[in-house]
Amino acid sequence: MTSNRTVPVNEPLLDGNERRYLDDCITSGWISSDGPYVRRFENEFAARVGRKHGIAVCNGSVAIDVAVDALRLGPGDEVIVPTFTIISCLAPLIRAGVTPVLVDADPLTWNMNVDQIEEKITPRTRAIMVVHIYGLPVDMDPLLDIALRHGLRIIEDAAEMHGQTYRERPCGSFGDVSTFSFYANKHVTTGEGGMLVTDDDDLADRCRLLRNLAFGPPRRFVHHEFGWNFRMSNIQAALGVAQLERLDEFLARKRRMGARYTELLGDIDTISLPVPHTDYADNVYWVYGIVLHDEVKPDAEEVMRLLGNLGVGTRPFFWPMHQQPVLRELGLFDGERYPVAERIATRGFYLPSGMALSDDDIAYAAASLRQVLR
Ligand SMILES: Cc1ncc(COP(=O)(O)O)c(C=O)c1O
Numbered sequence: 001m002t003s004n005r006t007v008p009v010n011e012p013l014l015d016g017n018e019r020r021y022l023d024d025c026i027t028s029g030w031i032s033s034d035g036p037y038v039r040r041f042e043n044e045f046a047a048r049v050g051r052k053h054g055i056a057v058c059n060g061s062v063a064i065d066v067a068v069d070a071l072r073l074g075p076g077d078e079v080i081v082p083t084f085t086i087i088s089c090l091a092p093l094i095r096a097g098v099t100p101v102l103v104d105a106d107p108l109t110w111n112m113n114v115d116q117i118e119e120k121i122t123p124r125t126r127a128i129m130v131v132h133i134y135g136l137p138v139d140m141d142p143l144l145d146i147a148l149r150h151g152l153r154i155i156e157d158a159a160e161m162h163g164q165t166y167r168e169r170p171c172g173s174f175g176d177v178s179t180f181s182f183y184a185n186k187h188v189t190t191g192e193g194g195m196l197v198t199d200d201d202d203l204a205d206r207c208r209l210l211r212n213l214a215f216g217p218p219r220r221f222v223h224h225e226f227g228w229n230f231r232m233s234n235i236q237a238a239l240g241v242a243q244l245e246r247l248d249e250f251l252a253r254k255r256r257m258g259a260r261y262t263e264l265l266g267d268i269d270t271i272s273l274p275v276p277h278t279d280y281a282d283n284v285y286w287v288y289g290i291v292l293h294d295e296v297k298p299d300a301e302e303v304m305r306l307l308g309n310l311g312v313g314t315r316p317f318f319w320p321m322h323q324q325p326v327l328r329e330l331g332l333f334d335g336e337r338y339p340v341a342e343r344i345a346t347r348g349f350y351l352p353s354g355m356a357l358s359d360d361d362i363a364y365a366a367a368s369l370r371q372v373l374r
Contacts, residue, residue, distance in 0.1 A: 055322025060181020
């Protein structure tokens with residue numbers, strides 16, 4: 001069966017001051033990274049997260065490259081990272097010659113299982129890469145305690161977690177350096193974009209240097225090391241400033257969306273839904289994930305295909321890092337098993353979760369899922 005109706009998996013809302021600020025860029029001619037909106041976006045975003053410095057870059061993936069390099073992690077070092085995450089977390093480690101060491105996911109929150117971190121620490125461990133996944137933060141207090149006791153740095157990937165808090169402290173406030181993405185499906189979007197935030201003046205200077213080709217001082221075009229051109233443009237930052245003005249409204253929209261899906265799907269006993277609350281956070285439902293129980297015959301791929309026939313956009317869950325061909329070919333993770341990540345990767349997907357989703361869209365997507373599972 002097919003449908004004429006479509007509910008995209010994500011659609012941003014761009015009906016605030018976006019057009020006005022973009023107009024401003026064009027009228028003023030400030031379209032490169034050398035424009036006033038970049039500074040403004042950096043300052044306002046960092047302030048929102050309670051950090052001293054914001055360093056805007058061109059996406060959330062390269063923000064992690066800069067973070068790894070800024071912390072001078074390299075060959076011989078190990079970093080503990082969840083297996084259930086995006087390749088953006090692992091690729092910078094590999095590029096820097098760092099050895100990634102994995103932990104499994106927590107079956108309820110889908111975040112890294114903090115209880116597994118300590119047993120993975122060796123004399124070579126230098127840092128933990130925290131990744132907040134899909135809507136709930138990682139349980140930070142025990143993780144911070146481990147990091148403190150073992151003298152480990154923290155890279156916090158808060159790409160998905162704009163405006164979310166852990167025990168009332170903003171996500172993005174926990175890392176020596178923390179990173180964000182502003183891809184079109186994020187609460188605050190610049191189309192493509194990213195940011196590093198930190199309180200450390202030296203780290204901030206180093207991040208700024210690395211994102212800008214490591215141009216001198218003392219003289220431009222004289223280099224003492226390699227950087228990248230990872231700059232964000234004034235046009236992107238103009239979007240970001242307009243989006244950030246509405247972050248609280250966007251968070252409320254996401255939470256309403258999550259509550260509505262849960263109301264409509266909560267009685268289906270063959271699927272797991274996102275956990276609405278833990279004792280440290282309320283879910284912000286960056287995406288509304290579904291995990292099919294074992295008794296559901298079709299796997300996630302098939303359910304997504306059937307939903308697609310009904311016009312309902314979906315995306316699969318992340319694929320675990322220990323099962324990535326590109327990492328296995330490097331001889332990594334041989335014989336390692338992470339059963340929770342493996343299970344949610346094959347049984348999990350998410351429903352339309354964009355900012356522009358209407359109540360009708362949610363009702364249609366939920367009814368379609370119910371029909372497909374019947
Ligand atoms: C947890 C996480 N980290 C990093 C990224 C990469 O961000 P970007 O797409 O801006 O490169 C994403 C993207 O969605 C993400 O979900």
